[in-house]
């Protein structure tokens with residue numbers, strides 16, 4: 679998605695970078711896990727399909743048809759401690775997960791659906807998921823004009839349910855068919871203030887000097 683293709687967001691525990699071809703092999707390895715497939719409601723892809731997926735994201739960028747109406751914003755989540763020890767490429771060894779915003783409702787451009795995955799087991803439970811979500815919410819509010827966020831989470835996914843509830847998301851629907859809960863955060867002025875305070879340390883930098891990576 680054009681808006682975040684060349685930016686890097688530097689937080690305390692995580693660094694968010696655009697999804698590039700360099701990240702595909704590790705991402706593909708993660709998604710072989712049946713547990714992660716179940717928790718993220720994802721279908722397994724072949725490595726070639728995963729590269730095609732990443733390229734189509736770039737091609738959307740180049741076609742320019744999403745400038746005013748982005749449909750998806752994806753960042754790879756890097757472990758900031760590892761990244762600080764070795765900033766820049768290769769980033770594969772710093773990868774912790776990903777975080778996405780989907781603008782699914784064309785009738786309501788202020789609504790975004792958020793997903794997050796901290797895939798590396800050694801990176802879980804250290805606050806990386808929380809900071810990645812906060813940074814993405816702040817990005818959505820300040821850069822994309824979003825005011826409502828939804829998260830669809832499996833009924834039994836206790837870690838994710840707890841994390842989003844700690845971030846002030848509230849349950850608005852339950853689908854017994856999909857065994858899924860919808861949580862929502864509506865960002866009015868106090869929540870906006872809170873969000874900006876939580877992310878006031880975040881720095882935005884050009885990603886690799888703003889140049890596109892080779893495909």
Ligand SMILES: CC(C)(COP(=O)(O)OP(=O)(O)OC[C@H]1O[C@@H](n2cnc3c(N)ncnc32)[C@H](O)[C@@H]1OP(=O)(O)O)[C@@H](O)C(=O)NCCC(=O)NCCS
Nearest residue numbers: 717793794795796802803804805806807808837838840841
């Ligand atoms: C859910 C997930 C993103 C949490 O990320 P994380 O970095 O491990 O979480 P954090 O360290 O930021 O923890 C935030 C809060 O989440 C809750 N939480 C995290 N792990 C938990 C666990 N294993 N059990 C219960 N609650 C947990 C806690 O409330 C925690 O706050 P606390 O540390 O003050 O108790 C991560 O476990 C994950 O990616 N799981 C697999 C994929 C997935 O389920 N994605 C969500 C689909 S939308």
